Amino acid sequence: MPKENEKNKIDKRILKKSLYRDMFTLQWSWNYERMQALGFLWAILPVLQRIYKKGDKLKEAMKRHLHFYNTNPVMSPLILGASIALEEDKNGDASSSIKVGLMGPLAGIGDTLMAVLYRPIIAVIAASLAMGGSSLGPILIFLSGILWMGLKVPLFWLGYNKSTALIGDVIGDGIVKKATEIASIAGLIVIGGFIPSILSRVKTPLKFVKTVTIKGEAVEKAVELQGILDKLLPHLIPIAIVGLSYWLIKRKLSPVKILLVLLALSFITNILGIL
Amino acid sequence: MDGYGILIPIILGIWAYISIIAQLTGLWWAEALISGAITGLVVGDINLGLQIGATLTLMSLGMWTYGGATMPDFNTGSIIGTAIGALAGAQANSLEVGLAVAIPTSILMTQLDVLARASTTGFIHAADKHVENGNLKGVTKMHLLGQIPWGLSRGIPVFLAVWLGAAPVQKVIDWMPQWFMGGMSLAGKILPALGFALLLSQMDMKKYWPFLLIGYILFGYLNMPIMGIALAGIAIAIVYTNIKGGAANA
Numbered sequence: 001m002p003k004e005n006e007k008n009k010i011d012k013r014i015l016k017k018s019l020y021r022d023m024f025t026l027q028w029s030w031n032y033e034r035m036q037a038l039g040f041l042w043a044i045l046p047v048l049q050r051i052y053k054k055g056d057k058l059k060e061a062m063k064r065h066l067h068f069y070n071t072n073p074v075m076s077p078l079i080l081g082a083s084i085a086l087e088e089d090k091n092g093d094a095s096s097s098i099k100v101g102l103m104g105p106l107a108g109i110g111d112t113l114m115a116v117l118y119r120p121i122i123a124v125i126a127a128s129l130a131m132g133g134s135s136l137g138p139i140l141i142f143l144s145g146i147l148w149m150g151l152k153v154p155l156f157w158l159g160y161n162k163s164t165a166l167i168g169d170v171i172g173d174g175i176v177k178k179a180t181e182i183a184s185i186a187g188l189i190v191i192g193g194f195i196p197s198i199l200s201r202v203k204t205p206l207k208f209v210k211t212v213t214i215k216g217e218a219v220e221k222a223v224e225l226q227g228i229l230d231k232l233l234p235h236l237i238p239i240a241i242v243g244l245s246y247w248l249i250k251r252k253l254s255p256v257k258i259l260l261v262l263l264a265l266s267f268i269t270n271i272l273g274i275l
Numbered sequence: 276m277d278g279y280g281i282l283i284p285i286i287l288g289i290w291a292y293i294s295i296i297a298q299l300t301g302l303w304w305a306e307a308l309i310s311g312a313i314t315g316l317v318v319g320d321i322n323l324g325l326q327i328g329a330t331l332t333l334m335s336l337g338m339w340t341y342g343g344a345t346m347p348d349f350n351t352g353s354i355i356g357t358a359i360g361a362l363a364g365a366q367a368n369s370l371e372v373g374l375a376v377a378i379p380t381s382i383l384m385t386q387l388d389v390l391a392r393a394s395t396t397g398f399i400h401a402a403d404k405h406v407e408n409g410n411l412k413g414v415t416k417m418h419l420l421g422q423i424p425w426g427l428s429r430g431i432p433v434f435l436a437v438w439l440g441a442a443p444v445q446k447v448i449d450w451m452p453q454w455f456m457g458g459m460s461l462a463g464k465i466l467p468a469l470g471f472a473l474l475l476s477q478m479d480m481k482k483y484w485p486f487l488l489i490g491y492i493l494f495g496y497l498n499m500p501i502m503g504i505a506l507a508g509i510a511i512a513i514v515y516t517n518i519k520g521g522a523a524n525a
Contacts, residue, residue, distance in 0.1 A: 023300065023301075024300050025300065025418065025419065025422075026299075026300065026301070027299035027300065027301075028296070028299055028300075028418060028419060028421045028422040028425070029395055029398050029399060029402075029417065029418045029419075029420075029421025029422070030299060030392065030395060030421070030425075031392060031393070031395035031396040031398065031399050031421070032392050032393055032395075032396055033396045033399060034399055037399065038398065038399045038402050038414075038417065038418050038421065039418060039421075041402075041414065041418075042414065042415060042418040042419075045411065045414070045415075049411070054409065055409075058409070059406060059407070059409055062406045062414070063406060066399075066402070066403065066406060072301075073299075073300065073301030074301050076301075111339060114303075114339065115337075115339035115474075115477070116474065116477060116478065119303070119336075119339070120336050120474060121505045121508075123306070123308070123332050123333070123336060124333070124336070124501065125501055125502060125505065126308055126329075126332070127308060127329035127330075127332050127333050128329075128501055130308055130312070130325040130326070130328060130329040131325070131326065131329045133322055133325065134325075135312060135321065135325065137308055137312070137325060137329065138306075138308045138309045138311070138312035138313075138325070138328065141303065141306050141308055141309055141332075142304065142309055144303065145297075145302050145303035145304050145306075146302070148301070148302075148303060149300070149301050149302045149303075152301070178516055178520070181512075181515075181516050182509075182512045182513060182516050183512075184478050184479060184483050184486075184512075185483055185486050185508070185511065185512035185515055185516070186505075186508040186509045186511070186512035187474070187478065187508070188475075188478060188483050188484075188486040188487045188490065188508075189486045189487070189489050189490040189493070189504065189507065189508030189511060189512070190490060190504055190505050190508040191471055191474055191475060191487060191490060192486065192487040192488060192489060192490020192491040192492075192493070192494075193490040193491065193493050193494035193499065193501065193504035193508075194471065194490070194494075194501065194504070195468075195471050195491070196491060196494050196495050197494050197501060198333060198467050198471075199464070199465070199467060199468060199471075201464045202461075202464050202465055233495075234495040234496065235495055238468065239491075241465060241468040242468045242471050242472050242475075245468050245469050245471075245472030245473075246472040246475050246476060248472075249472055249473065249476040250476065255337075255338065255346075255347070255469065255473060256347065256382055258469055258472070259334075259347075259378070259382075259466070259469055262462065262465055262466055262468065262469055263378075263458075263462050263466075265465065266458050266459075266461040266462035266465050266466075267454070267455075267458035267461075267462075269461065270454065270457045270458045270460075270461045271454050271457075271458070275461055275465075
């Protein structure tokens with residue numbers, strides 16, 4: 001989209017300054033009242049100064065950008081880019097409303113991808129490496145964090161170049177739905193495999209002694225319960241414990257309370273020698 | 276048990292400060308496994324840090340600060356638990372002691388998280404005034420200073436607990452009976468179940484439960500390694516959504 005009013009075109013140096021401010025400090029002043037509002041204002045401030053110079057116009061623009069704002073931090077540069085493009089066109093109202101329009105859906109995409117897909121997959125692989133004594137585990141998470149954060153750069157330029165067209169893409173085209181679906185399906189397959197693998201150390205030591213008659217002689221034979229369970233369904237105990245926790249969540253028990261339930265379960269079954 | 280000098284508590288306090296600020300920028304570093312490993316490195320027992328960190332990371336799988344919600348702070352718990360566990364290493368089972376310290380610490384830290392999030396409200400009110408007066412430097416200052424309550428709410432408890440923790444924890448260790456150690460050890464193996472259950476509760480299980488079964492079959496019956504399951508999961512998800520999208524357009 002060619003900009004009609006060339007004198008408002010912001011040079012790249014200022015744009016990058018804005019991006020880096022969002023990238024590194026967006027949530028530093030996060031608070032309950034307006035969440036990331038101040039962080040966003042500080043990020044867009046160099047652009048506002050360039051466009052509105054100083055005085056009342058600048059003051060009005062700053063106030064506009066101090067309204068409530070909160071989204072996924074990695075998605076924020078996308079909104080910042082779009083918002084800057086609109087400020088360049090001196091379309092201040094649109095610049096404010098695009099923030100409100102995009103922050104919710106993008107928070108949904110970003111949080112879902114991170115919490116359901118990216119973090120669990122990497123965290124479980126890293127944790128299994130670490131449990132095996134390998135320092136590669138934490139290094140993997142460390143680097144994955146940098147990679148995730150690096151997404152902020154292309155997202156910023158995408159937002160800046162597409163500006164209002166973004167709204168249609170994000171809200172109209174069902175990207176939110178599709179991204180959530182992919183994350184949910186891949187996440188569930190991964191969790192389905194991870195539950196028995198990570199919890200495979202939870203086993204029962206119980207044995208039954210039963211008397212069998214071999215060649216007319218009574219012989220005592222120990223039968224391990226774990227072996228029977230494994231034939232019934234592999235990893236039955238881990239599945240049962242996850243099932244119990246899931247059921248408690250659905251009964252609206254808080255995670256901390258479930259944690260206490262699982263602790264109690266550990267102590268009791270350990271004392272009784274069941275697990 | 277001897278405590279640490281002043282240097283190690285300071286280093287760990289600084290890491291606690293840095294890691295939460297990194298997390299605020301969107302950098303995923305306030306993770307129990309990373310902080311456990313760093314603490315282990317600092318106190319000279321990296322394997323302990325890996326074990327405690329991995330357990331806490333798995334427990335917290337389904338926990339994410341959606342829209343700024345508070346969750347147990349397993350990152351801080353991991354630092355303090357690893358440092359104290361390593362102290363106990365000579366005379367008791369360090370993993371069990373570490374977890375016994377880390378878990379309650381993670382839960383108690385939520386109080387300080389709420390305090391940090393509430394106190395930063397003062398900064399945005401001050402920024403409002405600076406905007407009114409056209410004082411841009413003031414606005415900048417208020418934003419950048421906002422990190423201080425966040426960082427200190429982690430840095431100070433870590434510093435104090437690691438510095439002064441040895442004596443009170445010694446008393447606890449002296450008391451710890453065998454059944455407690457055994458229970459704690461089993462808890463370390465069982466607690467990741469919570470993370471998985473929380474993750475599941477955030478998904479549309481009614482619609483997608485068969486995919487959970489596929490993952491279970493891949494591991495339980497086909498013994499596929501974890502990385503293979505992850506790749507299969509991503510491939511199946513994309514194929515499924517594409518076929519569904521294609522059918523809808525046809």
